[in-house]
Amino acid sequence: MKPYTIIEYPEHRPFTISSNRGYFIGYLDLVPDGMGYHKKGEMNGLWYPPLRALKNVYVSDGERILKPIRAEIGYNKTKFLFDGSDLDISFDDGSVFTAMLTNRTQESRVLVIELLPETVWYSINDTRVIPKKRTVTVYSYMFPEVSLRIRSTADLSIEGSRLTIHSNRRTSVRVWANSIISGEQHMKMNGYADIDRFSVLISRDRYLSRNFRLAKDNMIRLSLMVPGIGYGIMAGHPDFPWFFGIDTLLSINGMLDSGLFDLAFGSLNVLARFSRSGKIPHEVLTSGKVYNDGDLEETAMFPYAVFRYARWTGHDEKVKHLVQTASESFDYLFNSGYRGRGIMEDPDAGTGVDIDTVSFTIMSLKEFEKMMTLDQHIVGEIADRIRPREKIGDLMKLLRSFWMPEKNTFANRIVDRVPFDLGFWTSIVPFYAGLPDPELYGRFVSDQGGLSRLSSIYGIRVDANGNSMPINTGMFVLGAIRYGDIERASEYFRKLNASLGSFSPNSYPEIINNPQGCYLQAWSAAIYLESVVEGFFGVHPEGDRIVSIPHSADVIPSDTRIRNLIFRDGSYEFKL
Template identity: 50%
Template structure:
């Protein structure tokens, strides 16, 4: 198993996972509740879309045994006490194993709170069936999930509390009986050091490695849906359109081509006439069929994946879906809901929708000399160069010269600045002029009201996200602003493990978000590769133009995967 670290047993949450299951608990083994989608019930052992149990702990008489030391792994955890060792882990077949070893004959019991539960937005109709040495948990709604709990030790099951007599040792295995070993290409924990290895002084190499680990930890195969990147723990353990697409560069710079393809494939499967869904639950239900920014960004993600993987012929279905997404945007127009979920959403044209459409069209243009009839026909029909020119004029209409920033939304031809982070997107995508960036980054420019002690603020609430901070690091590096790029790097490093060990959080300065978030890890990876090392694709291969005056000393990024070739880059 891959080790994350050695930690004090405080009451911080953690998640361990395999490809088909995950467990969310607390480092001190104290039973508790977490999550708001199913209030207080997002933790526990899940074989998506069904939960088997909520909490696991040890009782010595009437007292809960607290560990003195915790060692956390990507797919397991060890709780150490003086003469006692408790281990949870997932094996390669996604079987959840529990093992207790005791040096003495303690009068202890292993306690499991069997609280079977169907995933959020589903009717909960589950059953617990007890037989000798075996307990079966079934769901009447999700009949392809049947969870078995097996132990050789004596046990008592009463009112959903399973008590297992331990004595000196005990072993339990929990698995989904119908969990067939799918032979689909995936990325797993062994791929973390196979591609994109960062070597430097300080905490960057570990944070970079753990950001990649976070992507694997959040990847999941869910029956009837597919394999892809889930958004975050504890409240978003399912698939999101915008989260997957804003994570695409992080996946690609990590060399996780299978994960990128699987994530795009899920969105293609659940798309409707090119409209990309926002939220696909573990049940397979589409909770939100998508906002404009997701559909606008999907072609960008597809063509970035094909550019990195060189895998064009096997992905015609993704290319065709990208074409449908272009058609949807062009036919629908640009007015409608964007990425911000504020009360005024949908009342005008959002800057993210326009920016993402340009990004997609520019990626399409990079394939103008390819031999794909599907892509060449798309270029002929769309005429992307002409459309980009027209959309750049709209971007300029968002610019507020007196405020030295980009507006977030245009309503009835009037630009409005709501203080949203989306003002940085024209800089992230390198669509703004050098003069606009200079004005924005000036002491009284738009950036001055967005910077904080923890990074770039989401809005005027004061919360900051690694997503926004990472995007602005990339923007600052592109406009040769080393000072602000390094400011962002410092804030990204400070946010790491803020609320959970080995985890990039959703929000840097507020524990109310996910303690483990996919796009946060992805933007850290992209920030290092694209921002600090300045890696971009030119003439069919990656080249590097590193950040100047970085003060980071010598660093090296080895084994960056591009097609079948591995590249090395240096930072001096």
């Protein structure tokens, strides 16, 4: 499979290339434009968070902007072809960004860079520029530890925010951050090479193999190391290029299923680092600012992710501080009475107990119980205090009180002991967790059940507004498989498959049917991987090994296999 995709006469669609330290967001037709809403129109460009060096890069003949006739999009590089000239933009292994213009004509070609430095959202843009003959330095007093250097092979000309370089044959501009050049890095990080090292799907359905591979690519593309903050997965581009609690936690299984153990550990470590008394943050900016210190469902899900990681990787000593944070998360949950904001950000959020918080807490307690049987020396000292079996029994009673028999669905929230069906997708979360009896699943998916009111041609709707998200659809795929409903799981997996490339080539979006969301979203890619590996292949840990109980489905050919699936120190291969 080629490491790039060819697009003839590219349109005005967004794309991302990245490295472990920086990323570039642009448009495929190279027509300069803005993107995003957090800093309106300023989320694109070349970022070494928390600073942006430049906004748009394009080619001119001195009078007009030239559009490429072809683009070759890769993970960390993209080539744009014009009549008689090429523009290559790329990151090298050291995260240095290069824009190289090659001119094979006798006509003038100009490499134009919009030198519009910015700082991350929710910070003051006090960036400064120091231009010289062939270099430009970008710095900020707000973030004095980070500065950016731009170096050209030819003389620079700056007019306003436009930096231009005339090219007769070949001209290049290199950009880097001082923080990635100055010191040796000791942290282990996953990279693009790991896409073909771990969890390789081999199928005669080449689209299935491609989509699976691209899901891994999407997660690597959204991984980032930010000096002083940590290494982990970003939520999405263009508007969520920082750390989110729930996005990370719902992506953990996808990371483990694809062998991205370093990314999983780093992501959990960031959340633990910025937690407060076990409360897991919702939103940590690349400036280090905690914009939202956490919704309750994130604290409920964190222990599950920690114990799942520990069971999957076998890293005993490495996870001690994460286990301690998970223990504090349990205390925070129990003290809250499970009352607080869940995953839905509606006006009445926080007024009661949400179904997702309860379901995620049960998942965490069940995973804790499994961890107890394997690694007593790590969790034994907190087991007596938490009493997971007792807590699970109480929470299962609470979960049953959410069921609304007159609607054949779970309520989204209980307020003052009254259940409310608000039309939110969170009614599927208990089924994703495999908690209700099969009878309730049957009633939920019946013609008069809750599923009929949540479904659309695109998948599972978030709410009455009609947006459908791959994460919701994928969670239902997994829930249907857990109840042996392979036909319905296949139906929704097709919709999940169809989401790829909705708004950007090779990218799983935040929302399938609305371009206002992120065109590249981590948890959308992660749930695709989880649906295949833990869903249709039925891969799950049993003691110190993993096993597969496959589910035959027409969406995955019967001879499809996964090789180099990593669990602890072993490598496994499974066939459907």
